[in-house]
């Protein structure tokens with residue numbers, strides 16, 4: 723078994739035991755052999771005024787749904803058909819013949835993780851356990867926020883800024899386009915979508931304002947904490 727597969731299996735087993743609700747949410751619920759669109763964890767207008775219902779309506783109803791529809795189309799008749807979403811992502815990563823399967827499967831996962839990374843009751847200060855882990859990795863909450871803003875605004879073109887666990891230490895990383903930490907043996911903890919479709923209707927070209935609004939008002943620290951506990 724390759725190291726990456728081993729890591730994925732280990733993470734999978736741990737997550738299934740520790741947090742079944744989040745796990746099923748992260749995978750996208752599966753009906754028969756198809757990947758299905760998970761429900762939004764809140765109403766479309768719940769993140770206003772920071773993210774409008776119009777943005778969520780398009781982003782969830784068109785973009786996220788579009789990735790679900792496409793991964794089902796592209797996996798049909800391949801060895802990826804019927805695979806759990808995360809296994810499909812890990813096994814198609816880096817395979818040029820199946821880049822459409824990888825891109826759409828990863829985007830399904832990334833978007834589900836993004837919706838869960840936000841909450842109408844989000845923002846504020848992190849719980850103690852999370853704060854300690856952030857202090858340990860970054861030297862304080864302000865240094866973490868600066869690193870996260872730099873990752874989000876510094877990602878050229880489309881992509882994502884993540885808080886991840888590398889082994890047991892928190893780290894901020896950016897990924898381009900559909901790329902995702904689980905393809906690199908990293909455990910995702912929290913994410914912001916910095917594709918223009920995530921913020922353009924509300925913030926136009928001001929990506930930094932969107933990332934700051936996310937950190938101050940939307941970040942779901944309870945989700946972060948759950949992902950750390952389940953490590």
Ligand code: MN
Pocket residue numbers: 781785833915917919920
């Ligand atoms: Mn998106």
